Amino acid sequence: MAVYTDVAAEDLAEFLESYDIGELLSYKGIAEGVENSNFLLHTSQGAYILTLYEKRVAEGDLPYFLSLMGHLAERGVSCPQPARNRKGEVFSRLAGRPAAIINFLEGMWPRRPNVTHCSGVGEALAKMHLAGQDFPMVRQNPLSVSGWRPLFELAAARADSVQAGLSDFIARELDHLEANWPDDLPVGVIHADLFPDNVFFLGDKLSGLIDFPFACNDILAYDVAICLNAWCFEVDHSFNVTKARALLNAYRRARPLSAAEEAALPLLARGAAMRFLLTRLVDFLNVPEGALVQPKDPLEYVRKLRFQQNVAAISDYGITPAGCAA
Numbered sequence: 001m002a003v004y005t006d007v008a009a010e011d012l013a014e015f016l017e018s019y020d021i022g023e024l025l026s027y028k029g030i031a032e033g034v035e036n037s038n039f040l041l042h043t044s045q046g047a048y049i050l051t052l053y054e055k056r057v058a059e060g061d062l063p064y065f066l067s068l069m070g071h072l073a074e075r076g077v078s079c080p081q082p083a084r085n086r087k088g089e090v091f092s093r094l095a096g097r098p099a100a101i102i103n104f105l106e107g108m109w110p111r112r113p114n115v116t117h118c119s120g121v122g123e124a125l126a127k128m129h130l131a132g133q134d135f136p137m138v139r140q141n142p143l144s145v146s147g148w149r150p151l152f153e154l155a156a157a158r159a160d161s162v163q164a165g166l167s168d169f170i171a172r173e174l175d176h177l178e179a180n181w182p183d184d185l186p187v188g189v190i191h192a193d194l195f196p197d198n199v200f201f202l203g204d205k206l207s208g209l210i211d212f213p214f215a216c217n218d219i220l221a222y223d224v225a226i227c228l229n230a231w232c233f234e235v236d237h238s239f240n241v242t243k244a245r246a247l248l249n250a251y252r253r254a255r256p257l258s259a260a261e262e263a264a265l266p267l268l269a270r271g272a273a274m275r276f277l278l279t280r281l282v283d284f285l286n287v288p289e290g291a292l293v294q295p296k297d298p299l300e301y302v303r304k305l306r307f308q309q310n311v312a313a314i315s316d317y318g319i320t321p322a323g324c325a326a
């Protein structure tokens with residue numbers, strides 16, 4: 001359960017007085033997520049999600065991703081919208097944290113994503129990338145290649161307590177990624193965390209995307225690589241090429257990938273695996289006292305990284321590169 005910061009009922013009721021969304025009837029901490037403190041609110045006007053932004057979200061970044069949610073919705077991408085308070089602000093402060101309220105999105109995230117879900121997320125991701133093209137704000141990605149070594153330094157001394165040899169493994173891989181990370185691929189607005197728990201479905205139909213605090217401007221194909229890692233491995237750690245094909249083909253239909261983007265996917269997937277390995281490792285080694293959170297497993301991403309290290313081209317996944325006859 002991700003609740004790092006508790007909110008007293010009186011403080012919440014007072015906070016809600018600055019909004020026009022009805023009176024507080026009930027609220028409870030949400031038993032999912034690892035980054036921020038989330039609460040489900042019921043007011044006399046309906047259901048909402050209250051988020052208190054925690055360590056990895058800088059207050060100065062809130063206007064970027066809260067505005068992005070409005071921008072995307074105007075262009076047909078289904079995602080929750082921030083409520084404005086009576087001063088017209090989309091966020092303010094509660095319990096010492098930046099806080100925002102968004103509307104409740106109907107749907108469930110898929111606990112066991114199937115091929116249809118993978119196809120849905122591929123299409124939605126491409127459409128999000130297209131809809132972001134004219135988003136005027138810019139936010140560099142603090143968790144891209146230049147951000148990984150500082151993260152590693154937070155965990156290096158204790159990494160081997162999680163798995164023998166992990167520290168050396170990460171150090172060597174970072175050398176490779178830093179030397180080879182591409183700087184000439186198409187960039188734009190990316191979600192940067194589009195895991196299954198951030199994509200809602202009603203049945204097999206995608207109902208919306210949530211959780212935009214990591215959104216930023218970065219390599220578009222890197223977002224695809226994040227999804228390949230997050231959606232296309234089975235619980236036994238095997239890579240499911242049918243799911244990867246479905247995800248990639250649905251993406252390509254909405255936004256064709258260039259030959260250079262496709263050629264870079266395995267390397268981008270190594271980088272994506274490194275990013276989530278590192279944040280998970282740092283979080284695993286530093287659970288705040290009293291926080292109600294279930295840290296995610298860093299070793300899942302060590303396995304994914306080892307897999308991606310052995311992929312040189314997307315044909316090695318069993319996927320035909322775009323433009324080649326099947």
Ligand SMILES: Nc1ncnc2c1ncn2[C@@H]1O[C@H](COP(=O)(O)OP(=O)(O)OP(=O)(O)O)[C@@H](O)[C@H]1O
Pocket residue numbers: 002030032033034035036037038049080102103104105106109193197198210211
């Ligand atoms: N708009 C929404 N409508 C319905 N449920 C939501 C909404 N936003 C969040 N939730 C619920 O809260 C959970 C946690 O939200 P979210 O993923 O944004 O938290 P987080 O701590 O930022 O997570 P993550 O670990 O994925 O970064 C979701 O899995 C979902 O159950």
Ligand SMILES: N[C@@H](CCO)C(=O)O
Pocket residue numbers: 034035193195276279280296
């Ligand atoms: N989606 C991330 C958590 C939020 O950054 C993970 O699974 O590690």
